[in-house]
Amino acid sequence: MQDASFILGRSRPSRLPKHAFTAKHPSKRKRTVSASEIFKQRTAPPTNQRSPLQPVVKPKRVTVNHAGVQKNKGPLDPNVVLKAPKDSRGKKSRSPTKSKSSSNSFSGVHPISAAFNETTYAYREHIYHTATDLLSVAQEELLASLSRVSNIPLPSCPSRSSPEAECTMVSVPYAFKEARKTLTQPLGTAVLKCRQADGEGNTQLEPLMLSLEERMTMFERMLTEEEQEIRRLEGEWERVVGEIVKVGMPVLGEREVGSLLGFHTQEQGHDDEGHEEGQFVLEDDEMTLLNGTLLSKPKKKVAFTQPPPVPAFITSRSIFKHTLPPLPSLPQQQIVEFEKYVDDLGIQELEELEKLAKEEQKGWQDKQVKIMELLQDG
Structure with missing residues (x-):
């Protein structure tokens, strides 16, 4: 009776719990994935030996159905591209089985896995760009130092005359090549600006242009x-x-x-040292001494x-045509007499001069005595 009254609604029915009619279809339930499955280290298949530096691989972007994302209710993965659901009444998806399989295509990508992949990719990108910048800076410094060592200014650089002028730096082979060009050019056609002088040594003012x-x-x-x-x-x-x-x-x-x-x-076949011409002269070899000891004779x-x-x-x-006559022989006796006359010349004259000097000195002394007497009497 109670069952019949409950069915017929004669008496007020009891209130049912909320979850009594909230049961979803088995195909629409959330699929839970264990965290151990995500962080579990999987064994990779054996491959050939590769370098320790692996290329940065961007994670694949998964295309899922919009309905599947809505049912998942998790954080949106940046690697997932939303795709609008197709009309079930279309030509390609009319069966309910195909629509169910398309709605479950997102079930394999977990939000934590997607976030981990995105963070890993960003970290690899950061390391790659940082290493690239460091290598670029080091390369620029090495190239600059190599340029300072291997480059020289051109010989025609105006910086030697004016320090403020800019000078072109070139490599040594290029500078040698440029210098060789000027050396191998014909110089006969080069024009010079010359000045000539006349017979008196006066330089002309107008220059003369000559090759x-x-x-x-x-x-x-x-x-x-x-x-x-x-x-x-x-x-x-x-x-x-x-x-x-x-x-x-x-x-x-x-x-x-x-x-x-x-x-x-040379006279009479003798040199300055008294040796005759053609004769040999003995010479002593230099003696070699070591600490005062004679080593060899x-x-x-x-x-x-x-x-x-x-x-x-x-x-x-x-x-x-006419040569000078030979010198006449001088008389030796006359030469001796002349030498004696020259030696005696001036002796008598000097004696007379000394005698006059004495007389003059005596007269001067007498005058001085008389002057003193006159001064005393006065």
Whole structure:
């Protein structure tokens, strides 16, 4: 009876709990994933040996149905791309089985796993950019130091004349190449600004523009003319000196003429040390001493003395037809008498001068005595 009255509603029914009619369809229930499954270390399949630095791999983005995201009610994963649900009445998804499978496509990605993957990717990106920046700075510093060492200013740089001017820094091979270009260029066409002087030595005010080839030709011609003039003057000097020697030898002697003109002459086949020409002279070898002890006996060496060569213009014939006559022999007796006269010259005159000086001194003393007497009487 109670059951019938309950069914018919004659009596007030008791209130049911809230969860009595809130049961969801089994396919719509939340699927729980254990945290141990997420952080469990999975064994990777064996692969070939790779470098310890692994490339940064961006996590894959998963495309899920919009309905699945709404039913999941978890934090939205940034790697998940929302996809609008297709119409169940469309041509491709009319069966309820396909719609259920599409709604469960997001069930494999957990929010914690997605956040972990995103954080890992951001951390790897940060490490990659930091390491790249450090390597770039180190590379720039090394390149700058290498540039300072290997680069030099151009030879035509104006910084040597004006410090404020900028100078181009180039590598050593490039600077060598530029210098070689200027060296290998033909110099004959280069124009020079020259000034000429007249015969009196006055320099012309107007400059003369000549090419280098013309200037070198003029210099070569001038050099040839000067060389010919020097040779002509040298011949005249040799003739004059030769005549002086030929005149002075019979008058003064070979030795005196040689000492006057600055060349060495020898008389009667003897040199300055008294050795005859062609004879050998013994020379002592240097003795080697070590702490005052004689190590080896001195050895005798033989050296032949050779007279210095006499210039050819001295021994040549005179240009004059008539030679000087020989000197007459001077009387020896007259020379002795003349020398005696020269020695006695002035002795008698000096005695007379000394006698006059004494008389004058005596007269001056007498005058002084008389002056003193007059002063006393007055």
